[in-house]
Amino acid sequence: MALDDVCLTIERGQFVLFTGPSGAGKSSLLKAITFEILPDRGEIIVDTFHSSTVRRRQIPFLRRQLGIVFQDFKLLGDRSIFENVAFALRIVGVDDPRALKERTLRALHRVGLYHRRNARPHELSGGEQQRVGVARALVNDPVFLLADEPTGNLDPRAADEIFTLLGEINLGGTGIVVATHRPSRTDPRCDCLFHIEHGLVRELPAPGRRASRWARDHLHPLDSASGGERTPKAAP
């Protein structure tokens, strides 16, 4: 789904939620933030990287500032949980065994899976696997953690746990950007809430922790005609 007339700013440390039905353009927006897709018109600026001038070989360095969590976890089944998380460190050039071990275990500890470090992905529940995905995204201390439908493959309880975990991570200073068609029933801190439909983005009121409750009440099932909406910031 193509996005049109989008203008928004995400500040460091914010918890931002993009909601909207499947195919609305949420994933496209996240892909645009990681420069996986580049806009035909306009510009995306992430830190010092500008989509209009960025070179292909610079994109990996942008992505190192963004931890990415996938809907389907994308864990490597042929290695342990520890190795899955350490893999993200190796990619960015960390090869000192002590640093690898220390940082990997710290990330696993943050998501509460230190004790499962030697297990293989298939030995974990869906919720646990997604926690590993979060640990892998976190291990490089990204500025933002981007999650595309992180609870899409989880039952409601596991989904709530993931949102709670993301909220905790956000409290630690890491910005969180989540795209979901199903807002959580719990109350993660949420600074900005955007609704995307047919490629158009509207900003909705999202006063901190009340945002997700608001989203649950008003957008689940999705109701784009609900009150309290604001028009998005002016398009470029």
Next chain:
Amino acid sequence: MTVRSFLYLAREGLRSATRHPTLALAAVMSIAASLLVLAITLLFTTNLERHATAIEGRRVIDVYIADGIKLGARAQLEHALNAIDGVARATYISKEEALAAYRRDAGRYDLIEALGYNPLPASYRLELAEHARSGAKMRAIAAAAERLEGADDVRYGGEWVERLDAALLTLRFVDLAAGVLVGLSVAFAVGSTIRLTMLARREMIDIMQAMGATDGYISAPFLVEGVAQSLLAAVAALGLLRLVIGALSSRIGGLEFLGGWQLVGFLAFAVVLGLAGAVWSLGAVLRRSA
């Protein structure tokens, strides 16, 4: 990239081959088949060239001199022959030496005995420098020698020399063409295998790209895999050929296996082809999936 990182990536590459053994085996076998064709062509050419070189060593020009030539004139002729470009050495063969050689080679001399005198002329045998052994060059030297005073006749077997030259040229051309064709087919086989492997590991590549891996980092294990496959295939092809040559050498005399440098060159060629195939394939896949 540090040595530790490189070793990790090399391990990843080899691990990939063991994770998809059927694919890896099929790749090694198809590359080995192509390389075997190249090795056979190389072996054939090497043996033929070896024999050709032996023949080339026998490329000489005989300059017959008139009977009764004065010593001074002969010395002048010898000097002039040695001065011709391409002549390495002019050796005088007296009438007596010519007769002795004739008797030795022909094994019969009753005809000459019957004549009652030695009809064979004295001559100079011109040994040629390496750059002057082509048919055209020999023709030029023979013409130059013929013009000299005291030279009666010049013989060098021009026709067979030029035929041999043409045959060797054709052979070298066939060799080159085989090398290019086999090179392309090996690069294609390696490239296709790497492409299949990349498709099998699509998810891993997606993860790596999402996490900020550079193209170089993503490529390294595949390059290792491509090189390892080509090297293994080259060793297999050479091993098989060695066995065949071992079995045939008792029946076909003078058949020799490739020399040390040729083997090293062959393996290096296989490595380069493996790398080329992998790079070609990786470039296409990575550009599509960035």
